[in-house]
Amino acid sequence: MSSLPLTDPSLRLPLVLSPQNAVKVVTTFTICWIVKTAIEKAIAVRRTLKAVGDCPGGAITWLHPFRSGAPVLAPFFPLAGRIGDYYAKYTAYAKYGSTVVSSALFSNARPTFWVSDAVALKTISNNRNTFRRDLEGYNVVSVYGPNMVATEGTDWKRHRAVAKPAFNDANNILVWHHSTRVVYDWFSQLDAHNPGNKEFEVDLLKDATEAPLLILSSAAFGRHNSWTDDTALENSKAHHIPFRPAVKSAVENLVPKILTPDWMFTLFNLIPVPKVSPVLKETRESFVALRLHMLELISNARDWVSGGNAASLDAALLQNLVQANMAQEDDAAVRRKLTDDEMLSDIFMFLLAGHETSAHSLCFTLILLALYPEAQQKVFEEVNRLWPDEAPNADTVNASEYKDYMAKLTYTTAVFQESLRLFPPVPRVASPVSVDTQITGRTFTQNAQGKVSGVQEFTATLPAGSLAVIDIIGLHYNPIHWGDDAEEFNPERFIDTDTHRWPRDAFLAFSAGPRSCMGERFAMTESVCFLANVIKRYEIGVPFALRSKPFAEQKKLLTQWIARMTLLPTNAFVTFRRRV
Numbered sequence: 384m385s386s387l388p389l390t391d392p393s394l395r396l397p398l399v400l401s402p403q404n405a406v407k408v409v410t411t412f413t414i415c416w417i418v419k420t421a422i423e424k425a426i427a428v429r430r431t432l433k434a435v436g437d438c439p440g441g442a443i444t445w446l447h448p449f450r451s452g453a454p455v456l457a458p459f460f461p462l463a464g465r466i467g468d469y470y471a472k473y474t475a476y477a478k479y480g481s482t483v484v485s486s487a488l489f490s491n492a493r494p495t496f497w498v499s500d501a502v503a504l505k506t507i508s509n510n511r512n513t514f515r516r517d518l519e520g521y522n523v524v525s526v527y528g529p530n531m532v533a534t535e536g537t538d539w540k541r542h543r544a545v546a547k548p549a550f551n552d553a554n555n556i557l558v559w560h561h562s563t564r565v566v567y568d569w570f571s572q573l574d575a576h577n578p579g580n581k582e583f584e585v586d587l588l589k590d591a592t593e594a595p596l597l598i599l600s601s602a603a604f605g606r607h608n609s610w611t612d613d614t615a616l617e618n619s620k621a622h623h624i625p626f627r628p629a630v631k632s633a634v635e636n637l638v639p640k641i642l643t644p645d646w647m648f649t650l651f652n653l654i655p656v657p658k659v660s661p662v663l664k665e666t667r668e669s670f671v672a673l674r675l676h677m678l679e680l681i682s683n684a685r686d687w688v689s690g691g692n693a694a695s696l697d698a699a700l701l702q703n704l705v706q707a708n709m710a711q712e713d714d715a716a717v718r719r720k721l722t723d724d725e726m727l728s729d730i731f732m733f734l735l736a737g738h739e740t741s742a743h744s745l746c747f748t749l750i751l752l753a754l755y756p757e758a759q760q761k762v763f764e765e766v767n768r769l770w771p772d773e774a775p776n777a778d779t780v781n782a783s784e785y786k787d788y789m790a791k792l793t794y795t796t797a798v799f800q801e802s803l804r805l806f807p808p809v810p811r812v813a814s815p816v817s818v819d820t821q822i823t824g825r826t827f828t829q830n831a832q833g834k835v836s837g838v839q840e841f842t843a844t845l846p847a848g849s850l851a852v853i854d855i856i857g858l859h860y861n862p863i864h865w866g867d868d869a870e871e872f873n874p875e876r877f878i879d880t881d882t883h884r885w886p887r888d889a890f891l892a893f894s895a896g897p898r899s900c901m902g903e904r905f906a907m908t909e910s911v912c913f914l915a916n917v918i919k920r921y922e923i924g925v926p927f928a929l930r931s932k933p934f935a936e937q938k939k940l941l942t943q944w945i946a947r948m949t950l951l952p953t954n955a956f957v958t959f960r961r962r963v
């Protein structure tokens with residue numbers, strides 16, 4: 384009997400794969416892995432959709448709505464009107480006939496509840512033990528370290544306790560004073576370039592967004608820069624990028640900074656690539672320069688405090704942060720102590736939170752006043768009643784009367800609030816759910832004219848681990864709270880009368896509850912002061928090129944926005960003409 388010829392090479396296993404076979408094996412493995420992952424995900428998503436129970440919706444959201452890619456892809460995805468679409472406002476809720484709708488997040492099969500109901504949102508905002516902070520989503524604002532916005536629990540309380548006392552009445556007086564100074568400084572520039580009462584075009588993003596930064600730098604940090612003068616306070620050794628451009632550039636380039644690993648900055652510096660290398664270089668340099676500027680602010684403030692001059696430092700916020708950093712002796716002070724990183728990061732966070740939000744809101748408000756001349760006329764008449772002659776300028780203003788001014792500028796305030804309702808700078812906030820809980824939503828029917836009927840309460844059960852979305856823009860367009868004309872600009876809705884009290888709980892531009900905006904009074908004061916002064920001096924119009932277009936087209940174009948750190952208006956142009 385002959386044995387098998389085991390030594391025959393044709394019968395040996397191919398221990399070394401040929402390149403073609405290797406490609407085949409890798410491809411097969413990859414396909415198997417993709418199919419397996421897709422099946423697992425599909426099963427997990429199905430299970431998640433069951434977990435959302437009877438809550439209307441039950442859609443799949445493909446992108447995590449609060450991670451870096453989401454705002455960038457927002458103009459294209461999710462598709463128009465779908466749950467998660469930034470521009471859908473209330474459309475998705477109207478589609479499902481419910482103020483709370485559910486979806487399953489594909490990436491991690493997380494049940495997600497989108498909420499546009501004032502009652503449910505009050506529960507969410509006030510119950511922070513159940514509805515937590517989405518800390519991972521705030522990594523983007525923690526480039527310099529941990530800060531108030533990106534912490535919770537005792538750490539957050541410590542940050543908040545240090546900063547909060549600075550946002551008092553005395554600070555609002557400073558805010559009014561510096562807002563007047565900054566706005567008059569701007570007027571001198573505008574008038575110098577546009578003498579007489581010739582009508583001229585203003586690029587609001589370029590020209591007006593500096594104002595809140597200058598006001599914040601002065602009233603919070605004691606840096607009294609002017610529009611043209613960036614160098615007066617510069618200590619030339621360290622910063623070749625002055626403070627204002629450094630802040631602006633850092634804020635604008637925050638997302639690229641977070642998404643780009645350090646080695647890429649180095650690589651693109653060594654190998655210059657057109658368009659990429661210059662942006663990365665500018666990003667890196669502005670963050671370095673801003674750090675140096677903030678350290679300089681801190682160092683000056685420390686000198687003041689240790690020299691016993693703290694009380695005369697007209698920057699309460701900076702003073703509080705620095706004192707909390709220097710705290711050493713008694714227990715109470717030590718409990719409030721801020722580390723160097725925390726203090727630096729809080730300063731950056733305030734520059735970020737207190738600048739773009741107000742700046743973009745002012746752009747939208749001026750655009751709305753250009754589009755609605757009747758509203759502009761009412762603001763003008765109100766301001767004229769307050770200041771029948773000249774409006775007080777930086778030298779003549781008595782800022783301690785700011786409360787009286789604010790009380791008399793109710794229509795101007797209503798215009799700004801209506802602008803915040805229509806274009807909330809922070810359109811949505813995420814809140815992970817820590818334990819099984821319930822919220823009250825409402826089902827309804829809505830006819831083609833937008834009329835709502837048949838409103839009925841229902842209970843949505845949110846399992847632990849799900850995500851609640853505080854849908855500020857959805858809430859602001861909810862007709863149950865704001866009426867059938869919720870899409871329209873109507874400042875009167877913010878004015879209380881004997882028969883109408885505007886729905887406070889349905890206005891979340893500044894959020895609500897313990898994590899609400901610390902700078903709300905600051906922002907309202909600076910914005911009302913800014914608007915009153917601008918309208919007293921100038922008549923605002925729509926850009927020349929749009930004058931022949933129908934109103935709907937003008938409105939559509941001028942109010943376009945994209946989602947960035949805050950809602951960013953993309954066609955912020957108006958005309959100014961000096962009133963005689």
Ligand code: HEM
Nearest residue numbers: 532736737740741744808809892893894898900901902906
């Ligand atoms: C129109 C202007 C403003 C709007 C619409 C606005 C809106 C908001 C919103 C919605 C939040 C909550 C964000 C979240 O939970 O993720 C917030 C938080 C905050 N805002 Fe504002 N803000 C404005 C101006 C300001 C100003 C001028 C300052 C400071 C000078 C400021 C300081 C803060 C701080 C420190 C927080 C964090 C509070 C905390 O986490 O406890 N904001 N703001």
